[in-house]
Amino acid sequence: MTVASPAFPTLPAIRAARHRLGDRVETTSVRRLRDHALDPRLPTGSALWLKEELFQRTGSFKxxxxxxxxxxxxxxxxxxxxxxxxxxxxxxxxxxxxxxxxxxxxxxxxxxxxxxxxxxxxxxxxxxxxxxxxxxxxxxxxxxxxxxxxxxVHPYEGPLTALGTATVGLEFIEQTRANGVELDAVVVAAGGGGLTGGVACAVKLLAPAAQLFVVEPEGADTMHRSFAAGTPQGIDKVRTIADSLGAPRCEPYSFALNQAYVDDVVLVSDDAIRDAMRLLYRSAKLVTEPAGAASLAAVVGPLRDRLAGQQVGVVVCGGNVDAASFCRYLALDE
Missing domain, CATH: 3.40.50.1100 (Rossmann fold)
Incomplete structure (x- = not known):
């Protein structure tokens, strides 16, 4: 892990940003997800905590x-x-x-x-x-x-954007600690890296031992490509149902922030995202957009073995989906 740049958010700056945002944003709910139908799919011996940003003003963390x-x-x-x-x-x-x-x-x-x-x-x-x-x-x-x-106003690039998104990580750690829980890992989906970079920074400042995993769709893998190359990369076209995660390229500041604080980037398929939408609807009673289910798709998929026995935090980043599309996603492959 690289040494943080002075331009990256500091903990006092993140706290000040949250204070300044005030009641223009919600301190969204955190809850442990318990459901017998979900338990067999989760990493063995793990506990799953949801940060429900789909209940944020406008339906996402943005x-x-x-x-x-x-x-x-x-x-x-x-x-x-x-x-x-x-x-x-x-x-x-x-x-x-x-x-x-x-x-x-x-x-x-x-x-x-x-x-x-x-x-x-x-x-x-x-x-x-x-x-x-x-x-x-x-x-x-x-x-x-x-x-x-x-x-x-860039959708995901820049110090002020990361400072704002870092408040998600700040709240998540503080809310789970209020429940007597220390998160071992936090999983969050990337749509360019503004959310993931901010959350990762705040989480690592508050809980350095926690692992931070970023999730991308296979059809919009800019951060995954960038980590592999060591420099910001782009894609020619977005090919995923999770259009909120469809960034055409990685940008320098958000890439550097992710590179400094993120432990790994994993990919999930659209089919896995649809499956995770069904799981969240069945077990959490949440109506999410595809992007909002991507993190859970990784927890029950490529990260399952790595998260066994851990307290796992998942950011449910958004829920802006119309009823017809949501029903169509859930109906596929049933």
Whole structure:
């Protein structure tokens, strides 16, 4: 593990960020998941703890980072508004954050984005621009930034974004300790590395002995490729049902943060994600989007033997899925 850069979040800074966010974000629930139907699938002798970020404002962890960034803007920047790129959750969080802080949002989304998420953006007051793919989306957002003077808020890159997402890890460790539990491992899904880097940093600062595992879909494996290469890498196309985890490339700051604090990156298939969605629905009564189930897919899949006998924390990162899509995912391969 590399030595942390001074630019990485510190524990006092993470605590201050959480205080500043205040009640604009929820301190989401943590609970141990107990269910006889799930027990045979879990690592032998383990206990599973869920950090339920799907109950966050806007249905995912994303407002933590977006608000942290937008709260740093000057009054003049707030007046000009913000822009960003997203398949859904970041766009929704930008719309929410801009409204909360008296600004406006113009978000760029691929045409393949779920109509449910597009509708959530417009309901929160954002202007939505649809483009063909995520690569074009970044180009369009940069043009909006240049032509309209809006501040570009990256979906996962940068120190302020990581500072915001680190509050998830801070809460998770403090909440499980309040239950008399020391987590041995935390598992969290990556959609570019902003969440995983922030969570990993906070967890390691508070509980250095805990292992931190990052999970990616096989069809959007930018962090896995980057770890293998030792430098930030990209992919030509996102090929997964977990579109919230569909980052086209890894960026320098989030990659460095993950490289400093993450123990390993594992991959899961779309079939494994669908199976984990069913497990969460059956055992936790949670309706998750595919991204929200990816971490559990890794716990009952590639990490199962490695997590035997441990207290395992899983971040359920989001639940923005429409009813028809959710039912379709659960029905497949039944």
């Amino acid at each position: 407002p933590r980072g977006a608000l942290t960034v937008i709260m740093s803007l000057t009054p003049e920047q707030l007046a000009r508004g913000v822009t960003g790129v997203s398949a859904g959750n970041h766009a929704i969080s930008l719309a929410y954050s801009a409204r909360e802080l008296g600004s406006t949002a113009k978000v760029v989304m691929p045409r393949t984005a779920n109509p449910y998420r597009i509708a959530m953006c417009t309901e929160l007051g954002a202007e939505v621009v649809l483009v063909e793919n995520v690569h074009e989306a970044f180009e369009t957002a940069r043009a909006i930034e240049r032509d309209e003077g809006r501040t570009f």
